[in-house]
Amino acid sequence: QVQLVESGGGLVQAGESLRLSCAASGRTFSSYAMGWFRQTPGKEREFVAAINWGRTSTYYADSVKGRFTISRDNAKNTVYLQMNSLKPEDTAVYYCAAKTGLRSIVRDEYHDWGQGTQVTVSS
Numbered sequence: 001q002v003q004l005v006e007s008g009g010g011l012v013q014a015g016e017s018l019r020l021s022c023a024a025s026g027r028t029f030s031s032y033a034m035g036w037f038r039q040t041p042g043k044e045r046e047f048v049a050a051i052n053w054g055r056t057s058t059y060y061a062d063s064v065k066g067r068f069t070i071s072r073d074n075a076k077n078t079v080y081l082q083m084n085s086l087k088p089e090d091t092a093v094y095y096c097a098a099k100t101g102l103r104s105i106v107r108d109e110y111h112d113w114g115q116g117t118q119v120t121v122s123s
Contacts, residue, residue: 002026002098002112009094009117012086016121020081022096022114030074033103035110036081038092038119045095049081050103059103064090086121093118 008020022034035050049070051058058070064083072079079096094117097110104110 002029002032004096004098004112004114006094006096006114006117009119011120011122014087014121014123016086017082017084018086018119020083020094020096020117020119022079022081024077024079024098026077029077029098032098032100034070034072034079035097035099035103035105036070036079036094037097037107037110038090038094039116040092045107047105047107048094050105051079052103057103059105061105083119086119088121088123091119091121 003025005023031053033052036048037045038048039045047061048064049060049068051070051072067085069082096114098112099110
């Protein structure tokens with residue numbers, strides 16, 4: 001099990017950037033695949049991006065491809081989500097999550113979750 005704490009959310013204008021961080025506790029962080037998901041009120045939590053433990057394999061939702069970049073620093077037990085060219089429709093609570101095995105877009109495959117950080121993009 002790993003404990004996750006997100007940070008870096010905030011209020012920005014459309015077209016601006018934010019970088020989210022997710023700090024993990026636990027000595028086995030480097031063995032977990034990590035994902036970012038987001039949720040707006042009344043909607044399901046949706047996949048945003050994921051990365052394998054080896055940092056070389058990433059995957060993105062079509063809605064963020066080319067604008068968002070997921071990365072990780074295993075020495076710092078941290079995963080990042082760089083968000084560029086933000087749009088109002090990116091407004092959501094963003095969650096990081098961890099799973100054993102390979103990266104996945106399936107929410108229910110992730111077994112540890114952070115508390116979330118709010119991102120608000122104004123038009």
